[in-house]
Amino acid sequence: MKTRKSLPSGIVMLIVAACLIAVCAPLILWIRHAAAMDSASFMETCQTIVHRIAHPFPIDPDHMGAVLLTILMLLLLAIAVVLVIVAVINLLRGPRDEQSRHMGLRTANAISNTAIHILLVVISVIWLLPFIFIVLQSFRVESTYQVGYIIPEKWGFDNYVSIFSAGSNFPRWYLNTFIMALATAVLQTVIVLCMSYTLSRFRFKMRKPLMKFMLVLGMFPGILGMIILYRILSDLGLTQAHAVPGLILVYVASSGMGYYVSKGFFDTIPKSLDEAARVDGATRAQVLFKIILPLSKPIVIYTILTAFMAPWGDFVFAKYASMNNQLGMNVAVGMNTWLATPSMLFANYTKFCAGGVVVAIPVVILFMCLQRYYVEGVTGGAVKG
């Protein structure tokens, strides 16, 4: 274990504690509320967490689960409070003297590390449950509706087969989404990186005002422009069945404004590298591709990931642009049509879970490949920029 200085570790603990309190407090309130109302069991409460927002569904009453969960949450809260106290003491005490550096630091570190690790494990279990739940449900074949247990009684691929069977629109939606995400990822990455490079390296008139203008513009939620954008797209004939190119246009159009993180990163690369390369005979483009980009791998990955993720999970605008035309939907919108009425929910619940799993696959693969850089990228750009 690396020895840490007391100040940063104190701050880290404070942050962790603050996050915990922020997560636990409303959850406890909510769970107590839920327990009083329909008294969900432990597992079913998890179910509720996932699906309550989408579709409330009556659940068998059982007080125990909710009580257990509440206790667990209270425990977490207690740990958080202890962490706060330790952190505050740590911060107040400042740098340790020689004596306690030898004696106390190791044990203190060991205790706080153990506490943090226990905490993280608990949190990640809570975090993972819904996902495990969905995967398990997608393999359930004995019934298609929502049930009060997690492990399927009968396993099978029926749900997967059905979403890819003839007549299902799912492959079409999937393809739509994939095309949109891919196109957006490519175009947006190119635009963002070029924009960032330009703003970082070139000095031109109105550069500062332009940056401020885009910053302010970025503060308005994109949804605000939805109605007018739909109008424009429909005039261009890019809605309904032809929503895909229209949506790509929308996703990519404002991407130049996402220059902030990568510009911050580029700014940290010494300008004399550019100059050396230009003297060495490189054009501006060669400087970007041979010097700047290889040095900013994390930020490039970050840009690709965010550009891919946005259209992949988009719902609001995609729904609006497709206007109920099955051919123009993306997966999120399309799968939502499976659950339009209670009777459809009854028939399609497990299928929906299977769809969810299939949707997650490319993203999971992408993340697994790029995750190392992703984390680096966020901190690299944020801290230095």
Add this chain to the structure above:
Amino acid sequence: MASVKLTNVKKIYDNKVVAVHDFNLDIKDKEFVVFVGPSGCGKSTTLRMVAGLEEISEGTVEIDGEVVNDLQPKDRNIAMVFQNYALYPHMTVYDNIAFSLRLQKLPEDVIYNKVTNAAEILGITDYLMRKPRALSGGQRQRVAIGRAMVRDSKVFLMDEPLSNLDAKLRNQMRAEIILLRQKLNTTFIYVTHDQTEAMTLGDRIVIMKDGYIMQVGTPTEVFEMPENLFVAEFIGAPKMNIMHTELSCENGKYYVHPFGARLPVEGDKGAKLNELRVPGKQIILGVRPEHIQLAKEAGPNTIPVKLEVNEMMGSELHLHVYTEDGTRLIVRVPTIDLDPEQRNSLVQGAALNITFGGKVMHFFDKETEHNILLP
């Protein structure tokens, strides 16, 4: 392999700072020119204008007779070594050096030959496969030079390439640059703020101050005939002693009267004063520390001083002394000239008499600070 000519070059930065005023210089083919001056005097700016990294506000820069004002750096056929090395951190030393050659699309075997050849000259063959971060400062500096070397460029630009190195390594690299220069046989422009580097490396030295050229000349010229007080004080270490005094003329013979002494001006200098018919007047007198001697005893042509600090430099002593009116002077005495008794007497507060000959004086106008002997 090319001449460089700067005509009325001026640089105004966006914030209206005029970094370089009306710079005129004609650099001959294969010449080694050094820009030297205190920090902020516009050396780097001028060099970067030659490189094409900085826009030229006014005037023209020509390389080999071709005006290059509007050419990109890549089209100017120059090589440059940066103060902070600017090595590409994601490439190995080999790739760093090969970078420009690959951009020229040379075949890999040619590149290999050139890179290994340069590495051999610079003694970095063992590090070729390392990344720059695994190198010491001196090794990085060699890589930076290697990267510039392989390009066979017309002009070789260096911006304070040695300033990040420690004193010993700097001396060593300075010698290597002299050797390199003989091997490369191309035009060099070298920027430094260190007058020793300037004196030892340059065929010609350009001394700058606040964006103006103060003097251009060979090391000998700028040392022996500084055009103005600034150059006189800047070149030479320890710096020249300055005395405000009177120049008088009696029957065609000139005298100076520093601190009550009366010293005749002799040789060329006296003749030149005569020739120019300089009237007697208040002037600034400059004498280099090594040209002042300790007098055995007081006399009409000695100046009484008190010793303040005695710096033992090994082969010589630097005596910091002050006169009756508090003017501080530095006297440089070879250790070998002193017998042990004399040496022991040089303690703080000791009363000494100094004097200097008539051939080593420099005369500057009180108002313009211009050398009176150079009209």
